[in-house]
Amino acid sequence: MKQAPMPSPKKARAPKVDPAMGSAIDQLDTTYLQTLMGYNARRAALSIIELFLERLAPYGLKPVDFSVMSTICHNPGVTSRQLCATLNLLPPNLVGLIQSLEARGLIERKPHPHDGRAVGLHATPKGQALMVQAEQTATELELEKTAKLTPAQRKTLLTLLQKIYL
Amino acid sequence: MKQAPMPSPKKARAPKVDPAMGSAIDQLDTTYLQTLMGYNARRAALSIIELFLERLAPYGLKPVDFSVMSTICHNPGVTSRQLCATLNLLPPNLVGLIQSLEARGLIERKPHPHDGRAVGLHATPKGQALMVQAEQTATELELEKTAKLTPAQRKTLLTLLQKIYL
DNA sequence: TATTGTTATACTCTATAACTATA
């Protein structure tokens, strides 16, 4: 809503006021950056993740842990390779994460029925119970962070973002 | 558009097919994660940044360098403190970045007219020329990455994202 | 006393190469 005051020309390379002026309003001109999807998506994501880290800390889950646990819960028997492909993670970075979740008793590793190389990942009852709470907390926090959006706008935003990365 | 096949109930905790089945379609159920703005915004941002790194490498600019340079260009005389506040950076992490840009002859540091502690940052002609090209490249790459969106959808997406972090 | 910019440093995240066991 705090948009630039809309000057007539399209390009505004020089700022209206000199930032070197110790003016009370030291608002900078970021109109160009705000036209970039990458910039805006990153800023929005980081803003949400900041609160996510705070609210999910009691569960001992960071964003990546959360997305991995959630995917395992919803896809019992999933393999590491599938997780990597789906969540865009690198295999070496998933190893320690999986080991940690297993050590905490949140998941179990079972031999894969058809492939001796692969290992099926399953959430334990403890892990499932934790994720029911964690997902609820995450959903709540997300609604707070997107409070300025109507439900319709929120749905639109999700759909449009998926058109970029899917 | 490759949405889940829309089962009647709202909640779908168990997947339709067992992922342990070495099925040709090893598509996982990520319907829950896709309802999270943080997840989608992060995935979209990373997707764009991936191409950004590739296309802007010839300029020797990464996303943070780019946003700093762009902000300096559009706000001559801006201080480090202002950059940190506007771009959500931490002062210690900006020091090396500024020194690097100065060493490359892209910016100049001039004493601040009113505040002896502060230093005004200015893009050199070389830096300005580089950024004209870099911004054009960035804008082009962004349009490629958002090719599935109509201009109206693109504008909507930018506006909605800003409602989250601004 | 508060602020700007800085140094040093630690911690996390991400990426690459190479190895094993199985297909």
Place this chain on the structure above:
DNA sequence: TATAGTTATAGAGTATAACAATA
């Protein structure tokens, strides 16, 4: 030969504490 999982490690990114100079 190709793939799943692993190990070790390097590099980038992000964070905190403490300091000097100036307001």
